[in-house]
Amino acid sequence: MTITIKDIARIANVSTATVSRVLNEAGGYNEETKKKIMNVAHELGYRRNENARSLVQNSSNIIGVIMPNVATIFYGDIVNGIENIAHEKGYSIIISHAGVNGERFVQSVNLMGERKVDGLVIVTVELDRNQLDLVKSLRIPFILLSTDTPEKDAPFIKVNDFDAAYAATQYLIENGHERIGLAGANPTDRVAGITRIEGYKKALQDNGLPFEKKLVKYGDFSFNSGKEAMESFLQEKTELSAVFGVSDDVALGIISVAYNHGINVPADLSVIGYDNTRVAEMSIPPLTSIGQPFFEMGSEGCKIVIEATQNKKEIPSRIIPFHLVERKSVKKINE
Amino acid sequence: MTITIKDIARIANVSTATVSRVLNEAGGYNEETKKKIMNVAHELGYRRNENARSLVQNSSNIIGVIMPNVATIFYGDIVNGIENIAHEKGYSIIISHAGVNGERFVQSVNLMGERKVDGLVIVTVELDRNQLDLVKSLRIPFILLSTDTPEKDAPFIKVNDFDAAYAATQYLIENGHERIGLAGANPTDRVAGITRIEGYKKALQDNGLPFEKKLVKYGDFSFNSGKEAMESFLQEKTELSAVFGVSDDVALGIISVAYNHGINVPADLSVIGYDNTRVAEMSIPPLTSIGQPFFEMGSEGCKIVIEATQNKKEIPSRIIPFHLVERKSVKKINE
């Protein structure tokens, strides 16, 4: 049914070896026979079988991508970056969702093992010891994107959340704010929760500002978290002139509730977000936010993994720079 | 290096055939030998080679997904839906981006052909005659999501854009609006542009409302389109009490400019969006919008394709219902 190099060989009156050589541009054949073979292949609508190829070459030219199933906003950008490079390098990507809490992670890894992917990009999911060992058992290059491991014993690319949170807070302080709230961070999240809380604290401390418990409202990085945080602030009549939302969603939640209470942003309250997702520029007012280079993370991560499959070198971890995108949600008090 | 069934067979003192039978639970073997084999397999950390399997079974258990590379907001939901079902049915998904204007489409299809995917899900990309023929040349089940072909000669799942636009407009009319603008639609877009414009016109007409050229502003479904449209309305001093933005982004663009001009939504101007993306609930005010069931589109599409690979039945096209999600961006004048 399907056309194989056998068919081509038969019709072109050559051996399959020659067909293979021509198709792979391996050199060592007559231009005449090449033309003949190419013509036949074209006429027959031949398409090579990558599965068979993978089998004999012991390499699939596939990069596996594992991520939680949440359709996060930056999901798209990271995958875009990955796919982009993969395509450029002649690789395909196969995607598997590990589940919001990583409950399908083992299955995902096994899947990648069975498909014999050449490399692995793991997005966002936090790995414990066992899971990391499982990944390592694949004996293929891999990298973590936007996350890391407690002992930093696996290569990763991410921004420094502590520094970024510090910068966000510092920015508010520099603009004259002293009563600064923190909202939406999950204090049990080692990667994006604790770090950002600590960055916030440190910035306060370095500027001689007191840290007050009632200024921070925990949450899960969601829009709702932001709303709840703001409502708490209001209810507790907490005095504050600015809030650092640990995600754009949180920041929008804050702005939303503020609006409903007639509190104008940024006139009455300043808000800064985190992620610089596409909603940041669409919000009212446009949201000042800490930007993470998601697309670049994806492309860099994919690129380095592919390179590692070829040169067998160890993959270095990398801290990638964030950038603060100034928009209109923060009032400059001291100007 | 890698463990194969040969290794297992050798150590367990059986033939590879038996190992294969056990591993595939094909039945017809002693419980004793099964245990022995399973143990050995486990100890060796055996992982089957799906590529070899695909080769001999002439079926890869992979579903291909082709989409434009735009990281659209609904991208995530559709893919989630697809992956979800695929996983449930034991399939893997391999993703390829066709490029915003489909410039990489041919490569994507060829890729899928070479990987011998069992079925294909094509998201959003519009196909011309040649492209459709190429897809068909794969001779595998496929489906179009959120798009169709001019001659409806390929199976698709989408909402009826005409009806949806009609419903949006009708909703505004029912709430007492008579001067209704349309913004952001691309009049050369056969699938989502022309249809929505026509739906809007028809609703006007059916309600005895005049259609006025200056009430419609074309665009490309983007936030910027919305902003530009609203600015035009303002500049031309077009009198209107409501605007139908053909995407949530467009709607937010309108609201944004309105806000900057001190125009209150919905008090002074009502706005309805389209897509019901996650930004809809986060906007100020929360945006009333036409909802498309993206996740369901993905899961339904994937499901039906997988089924078709098994029962060889033809895939029927399907119009999937939209729903109007009422929030706070439309003023009910007649109440």
Next chain:
DNA sequence: CTGTTAGCGCGTTCAC
């Protein structure tokens, strides 16, 4: 219940 054989489609020796 189990082993032997063949072959999936392809790349790669090693001869000629």
Next chain:
DNA sequence: GTGAACGCGCTAACAG
């Protein structure tokens, strides 16, 4: 420059 033969890891057919 080209072909015959082998093997990648696995399943399927047939024998026993």
